[in-house]
Amino acid sequence: xxxxxxxxxxxxxxxxxxxxxxxxxxxxxxxxxxxxxxxxxxxxxxxxxxxxxxxxxxxxxxxxxxxxxxxxxxxxxxxxxxxxxxxxxxxxxxxxxxxxxxxxxxxxxxxxxxxxxxxxxxxxxxxxxx
Amino acid sequence: xxxxxxxxxxxxxxxxxxxxxxxxxxxxxxxxxxxxxxxxxxxxxxxxxxxxxxxxxxxxxxxxxxxxxxxxxxxxxxxxxxxxxxxxxxxxxxxxxxxxxxxxxxxxxxxxxxxxxxxxxxxxxxxxxx
DNA sequence: GAGTGGTAGTATCCATTAGATACTGGAAAA
DNA sequence: TTTTCCAGTATCTAATGGATACTACCACTC
Numbered sequence: 307x308x309x310x311x312x313x314x315x316x317x318x319x320x321x322x323x324x325x326x327x328x329x330x331x332x333x334x335x336x337x338x339x340x341x342x343x344x345x346x347x348x349x350x351x352x353x354x355x356x357x358x359x360x361x362x363x364x365x366x367x368x369x370x371x372x373x374x375x376x377x378x379x380x381x382x383x384x385x386x387x388x389x390x391x392x393x394x395x396x397x398x399x400x401x402x403x404x405x406x407x408x409x410x411x412x413x414x415x416x417x418x419x420x421x422x423x424x425x426x427x428x429x430x431x432x433x434x435x436x
Numbered sequence: 437x438x439x440x441x442x443x444x445x446x447x448x449x450x451x452x453x454x455x456x457x458x459x460x461x462x463x464x465x466x467x468x469x470x471x472x473x474x475x476x477x478x479x480x481x482x483x484x485x486x487x488x489x490x491x492x493x494x495x496x497x498x499x500x501x502x503x504x505x506x507x508x509x510x511x512x513x514x515x516x517x518x519x520x521x522x523x524x525x526x527x528x529x530x531x532x533x534x535x536x537x538x539x540x541x542x543x544x545x546x547x548x549x550x551x552x553x554x555x556x557x558x559x560x561x562x563x564x565x566x
Numbered sequence: 567g568a569g570t571g572g573t574a575g576t577a578t579c580c581a582t583t584a585g586a587t588a589c590t591g592g593a594a595a596a
Numbered sequence: 597t598t599t600t601c602c603a604g605t606a607t608c609t610a611a612t613g614g615a616t617a618c619t620a621c622c623a624c625t626c
Contacts, residue, residue, distance in 0.1 A: 311539040314464060316485035323538040323545055328460035334444060346574050355446035357614050362575060372548025382622060383573030393544055400537050407530050408453040409441040414523055415453055418502025476603050487585050492604060512593060513602035 326371060331356060331364040333401050336390070339374060340398040343389040373397060456501060461486055461494040463531050466520070469504060470528040473519040503527060 311320040326332060334353050338344060344352070350361055365388060368374040373394035379385040390398055441450040456462060464483050468474060474482070480491055495518060498504040503524035509515040520528055 311542060313535055313538060314482050314484060319542050319546060320538040323542055324463060325460045327534050328458055328463040330455045330458035333454060333458040352444050354444060370549055370552040371545050386574060393541060397537055400533050403530050404457050405443055407527055408450040411523060412441060412449050412453055415501050416449060419500055422500040516603060
C-alpha cells in the first residue's frame with residue numbers, strides 16, 4: 307500500500323467507494339437484499355419511486371463492485387435474480403445500521419427541523435463572542 | 437406512532453432521513469466533525485473537490501436536521517465554527533463505520549471492478565438453468 | 567384473435583441538480 | 597497597492613435523475 311487511505315482526497319479509491327455507498331438507491335438495495343434474493347421487478351415494487359433506469363444503473367454498479375450477484379435463468383420470460391455476495395453481506399450489515407439509526411432518531415430529527423423552520427436558533431440563542 | 441417506519445415507502449420520514457444520510461458530502465462532513473470542530477474554509481480545504489455551494493447547502497441541511505451546530509463569532513472577518521450535536525455524534529459513529537468498511541475492503545472492491553471490466557462473469561461462469 | 571399484463575431491461579428527452587465561476591465587503595499581509 | 601482571507605451568495609452551465617415509451621416474447625382473458 308503506497309499511502310494510507312484518505313477518503314477526503316478526491317483521488318483516493320476509498321473516496322470513490324464511499325461515494326458509491328453514500329448513494330440513496332444503493333443503500334436501499336443493499337438493505338433489501340440482506341435477507342432475501344430478489345428479482346428486478348420485485349426490487350422495483352419494493353423501492354417506491356425508483357425508476358427502472360436508476361434501478362438498472364445502480365444494480366450494475368453494485369455488481370461491478372462485487373457487492374451483488376446477478377443470475378439470469380433462461381426461462382420465458384427470462385428470470386433474473388439479485389443477491390448479495392459475501393462482500394456485499396459485510397457491507398449490508400454496516401449499512402443497515404443507518405436504517406436503524408434513522409428509525410430510532412426520526413422523531414428527534416423531525417423536531418429539530420420544525421424548530422429550525424420556525425425560524426430561529428436550533429438549540430439555544432447562542433451567538434457567542436470571542 | 438401511526439405506522440411502523442418503512443424506508444422503502446417514499447413518503448416515510450425515515451426514507452427522507454436515509455436519503456439525507458446517503459449523501460456523499462454529508463457522510464464526509466460528519467466523519468470530519470466527529471473528532472474536531474472546524475470552520476467553513478477548513479472543511480472546504482479538507483474535503484477535496486467539494487464546491488462552496490455544496491458545502492454551504494449540505495451544512496445547512498445538517499444543521500436543520502439537528503446534526504451539526506453552527507456558531508458565528510463576531511470577529512473581523514467573521515468566524516463560523518461547525519461542530520456535531522449530541523445527535524450528530526451518534527450518527528457520526530455509525531457513518532464512520534462506512535469509512536472503515538471502505539478502507540478495509542477497498543482492495544476487494546477494486547479487484548472485483550477489474551474482473552468485471554475485463555468483460556466477464558464476476559465470480560463463476562454461472563448461468564444456471566431452471 | 568385482440569387486448570392486457572408480466573418478464574428485464576434500453577433509449578430518449580426533459581427537469582432537476584451539481585459544479586464552476588464570479589462576486590460581496592472589510593481587514594490584514596506582501 | 598494588489599493579493600489574500602473570511603463565509604458565504606448569485607448566476608450560469610454541465611451532468612445527472614426521472615418520466616415515458618419501446619423491445620420481444622409469452623400467458624391469460626374476453
